[in-house]
Amino acid sequence: MTAGAGVRPALRRLSGAPLGLLALIALFTILRPTVFPDPGNLSNLLEHIAVLTIVACAQTVVMAVADFDLSVGATASFSGVIAAQLLVAGWPTVAAIAAAMAAGVVIGVVNGWLVAYLKLSAFVATLASMTALAGGSLLLTDGSTIFGLPDDFLLLGQSRPLGIPTVVLIAITVGAVTWFLLSRTAQGRRWHAVGGNAEAATYAGIDVGRTRLLAFVVSGAGAALAGLLLSSRLASAHPTAGDPLMLTSIAAVFIGLTAAQAARPSVAGTILGVVVLGVLDNGLNLLDVNPYVQQILTGLIIVVSVGLSRRRGERP
Amino acid sequence: MTAGAGVRPALRRLSGAPLGLLALIALFTILRPTVFPDPGNLSNLLEHIAVLTIVACAQTVVMAVADFDLSVGATASFSGVIAAQLLVAGWPTVAAIAAAMAAGVVIGVVNGWLVAYLKLSAFVATLASMTALAGGSLLLTDGSTIFGLPDDFLLLGQSRPLGIPTVVLIAITVGAVTWFLLSRTAQGRRWHAVGGNAEAATYAGIDVGRTRLLAFVVSGAGAALAGLLLSSRLASAHPTAGDPLMLTSIAAVFIGLTAAQAARPSVAGTILGVVVLGVLDNGLNLLDVNPYVQQILTGLIIVVSVGLSRRRGERP
């Protein structure tokens, strides 16, 4: 047996993965030949998926250690609210951003501590922090939207140096860094090892608790960054602005996992998942179907496109 | 070496479990000594958790096979809408109920087929069906509330033979049946075996695909029943009425798992989880704190009460 025997199935697996996505793109290109493949539309599409990409990459890290983080959406909302309140209170932009990021890190530490050391299941721990944070955001804003944010803060989410939106650049950077962390560093291998078999990781001398905690810190920080971009993009902070990110970020990771038939979460798979969701949304919008029918189609197409990407084979 | 060595730790594990719940009850009894322990309030509490109990029990079955079902909330909404529309269209009550239950079963079969045979991850499959069903409910109702349901249908959710609400009786029955199914029947063993180690189950001659599919059928049927009770209770069907059941039903199972430090989901643990959530909600409502602070407290208390229930020990 040679190395070739292993390479070929891996290649086959990868080549199957974007099949569903390609089918989707082909479909929309045929149905809306002028609008969908237009560079302007594609650039819009990238901008629309940027924030989700960041959260989904952070979620990928947590899911690599076989946990998940339900609090990412609430953390994003919270970080946006914190930054906006500090900005409105007159803090310099950099300080407000730093404070919001610090809040994300603290939330990550708390989540990680609950899961890794208090041994609560990730679902319970992050559901609890999600609930508490949602309450916190509402309390801080009294349920209303904070607006009137300074212009330099708005640059973060709204500027387009060289025509490319800053959010897209940030998302690409986050994706690259997360990919590098997960697949090129010792820490990444520790995350995968703990996610694959925590007992074996312990035997190999890996500090499982710390490894797990660190993953939650990454997701807290990623969610906080996403929240900042979101409130900068919206030029306002709303106490529930980030909430939809929770389900979609987990969905993106799972779509990537399923479509790539991979055994473990990967940034590439996750980005595939984000793009599938983004293309689907964008394409169906362009088709102008009834919004309720659009929901039905979204469900059906997710199944078909993810199913298409699979060959007969093992379950991830 | 006697049987005692195995039984005692099991007993110890169980006795630790409701500690957090007892603390919660003690707290509210001290803070609201006249209102909280009042039989009227306790009966209200039971009625409030009845619908969630049904969905959470169904969810327990799916989680016993190590999957989960995100579509329970949307299925409940959908079943309520179906029944209401048929009733308004003049179908006899029994026929409308049967049709709604059949819809739940069909949804379960589709979910189960996607997961067990098309090998989509449960998250992707049930997220897709959740989305499609939500669109379906909205389309059927045109986004509005259906009302004017016949009186005999309302009996289901509103009658109180011998002073005990029918919904509570149904919830108790569903709990008992699910407990019986999971812990006393051959099918229950199959579910647990597939959830514990699907490959070993295959070697032992268990049809893993069918076992997994059946679990989804149970959850589809449970969700449909919950939707019927909900729309009967509310004398109306709203296209999103059941949606909150998704997250809370999974939360209840996880809280049960974590608190009981069990290796696998159990109906007893799930009901513990439902009661914890119910008591928390009821108690905090009675205290009349600021609604946002109430959310913060909910998050904190979930952590503390579940954490309290744990002794030093293994992670579930």
Added chain:
Amino acid sequence: QPPGAPAISVVTPYLANAATKDVVDKFTAIGERRGWQVTVTDTAGDFSMLNDKIQSAASRRPSAIVLAMGDPTQLTLGLKAAGDNKVPVFAIDAAQADGIAANVTSDNADLGRKSAAALLEAIGGSGNVAMFGHDPHPGVRARAAAARAEFDKAGVTVVTVKHVPVPGPVEGARKLTTDLLAVTPDLKGIWAAWDEPALGATQAIRQAGRMGIAVVGVDGQDFALAEIQKAGPFYATVKQDWDAVALKVADLITDQLAGKAPTQREYALPGTTIARTT
């Protein structure tokens, strides 16, 4: 529609809400009768996506964008894109803001005042009341503020203000009410910011047998009218005149197409109280 027909994009985050759906449908019907090509997009509560949708719509340069019930303070990015593309944005039941040519709304303050007045009438002008609101929704927030001022003015005690969960407002309000009744034996009325929580409250009151407690809602939905007819706890609702709102927006767009800009930034249309007595 003939090619070259004016294209109108309707965007909303709340199409699952019956009132929103109602007014959007009414507007669509009027628009199509006037030969427009109307498309509707919903984001199910997601404002980030709502911005994206407005941007996408703007890039297609329709004759006008209609924003139905979205908080414009969260939509600066989308509104800016519309402005950049010189697409006028008309709002239904949103708020005045930069980038919005005109906002046509039911007068939320009026709705709040009228519903509060109806509740005061039902409880005979004195006693304890509870309020059910949902602050993240600006219209609801404005109603609640106006109603609160009305109660304060009348010297009625607001014993508690509850936050109704969305989704699931009927069941949520029902539970809240049941628990509320247990701690407030002397409650006389419940003010709900829209009809669904009012329905939940009504059912809880009926089940508890405390039929003396009055409930009012806002929106004038069909089920609310049906409840009011039963002469139970559901005493009144304030119907928003969605026909008038939809017509007004359509007229503003017709003017716009003819090159006439709106004269006002906001058109607030009064509501109509529908009570047991009316």
Added chain:
Amino acid sequence: MKVAKSPALRVTGLRHAYGRHTVLDGIDLEIPAGEVHALLGENGAGKSTLIKIVSGALRPSAGKVEVYGRGLTGVPEAQGAGVVTVHQNLGLVDGLNAVENMYLGRPYPRHGLFADRAAAHRHTAAALGALAVSAPLDVPVRLLSPVQRTAIALARAIEQKPAVLILDEPTASLTAHETTVLFGVVRELRERGTAIIYVTHRMAEVFELCDRVIVLHDRRVVARARPSETDPDALVALMTATEASQAPPRPPRPAGEAVLSVDGLTGNRVESVSFEVTRGQVVGVAGLGGSGRSELLRLIGGVQRARAGGVRCRGQSVRPGSTRAALTAGIALVGEDRRRHSVVASGSVRENLSLGSLTALSGGGLMRRRRELALYEEMTALLRIRAAGPEQPIGELSGGNQQKVVLGRVLATRPHVLLLDEPTAGVDAAAKQAIRSLIADLATRGAGVVVVSSDLSELLSLADRLLVLVEGRLAADLDPRKTDEFTVLRRCYGGAE
């Protein structure tokens, strides 16, 4: 050059209890550098527990562990002191590939600032090559065979240049070939001054490889001896505290009608294999690692769908690709990897025993507790399973006892054809004997048995007929009474008659 024999590892006054169940008490050990000490004991004697403590993975209830005089507390400290362990379950992460497992918890080699992945790849291939095993390096190790997985775990341990090396049943799933290579490596390490603890249930290995024998029984060390001062029977007697009884050689059985007919069976590796098993016959299958022995059993047992060919049981053709159909027809299979193929870790001993015969143990779909407990009693007695009770989680049993539970599960289905893949891997001498007589017993009662085992002497003594697989094809059909280990091995390598 022999290094001076200073005690590399010292264990004093060690005690360990799981809950109230004390498994080790007052253990004192001293392993000098450059010696191999065999650690013997029956299933559940506490060998793996002792090893987990020495490697830092488990904290003892009392006592201490020192390496060259330094006290140890956790895995990182133990590793820092040069204690390297190959655990009984290998400690691999299934989803990672061979290279990643090789460097689990250790940094990759560096090339300047960056990790040198190519070098890591090369090292891994070389380290596996040194153990005479090749494996694809970039697929998840869960797709590899037990031989390959064992080799990865061993290679990882050896790479770390251990001062103290602990091997917990390393040869349980190795064939003769890899075992020989491994022994060479172990001897080399010994020469270089490594202190080695070697756990095994194969008596021959003790006499071939080890300098000393330590026997655990009833929580204590009951004997320390040089192999030259003792013999296998004496050791077995010490381990079990009973007299060893030699199994009488089996009389040849007359051929009856065929219970199992395999016709042109083809899978991924296996190619058109045909043979018949008659009533009362024990057929052994020999082959090198990767020759397709396990796949053959998987195809017959319905775990894997055949690409061609079919299986008949007692004349009835069996629906392919379904374990349920196979089991209904009377074909039962015990997989080779206990943790993966057999044990439902979240279940109790009782539930694991019942799993194969749920229908028989239930009435109207309802589990009959009485029948289940009767099965538990029957099987614990028959297989001498050491469990605290029917409700004990199976994960708490020692490896060997878990294997016995799985055997019990299969026996409970009263199969006509029993397919056993490495049934005695990790099973102690007494139980091995019990399993062998059980197989003989089943055959006598009319069942057909197909056994895959890497222990050739066992196969020769057990089987009525010996099939040899070479690269998925049936290469020889031998009579065990007229052949010897050398001949079989030669045929395994593809040698002609």
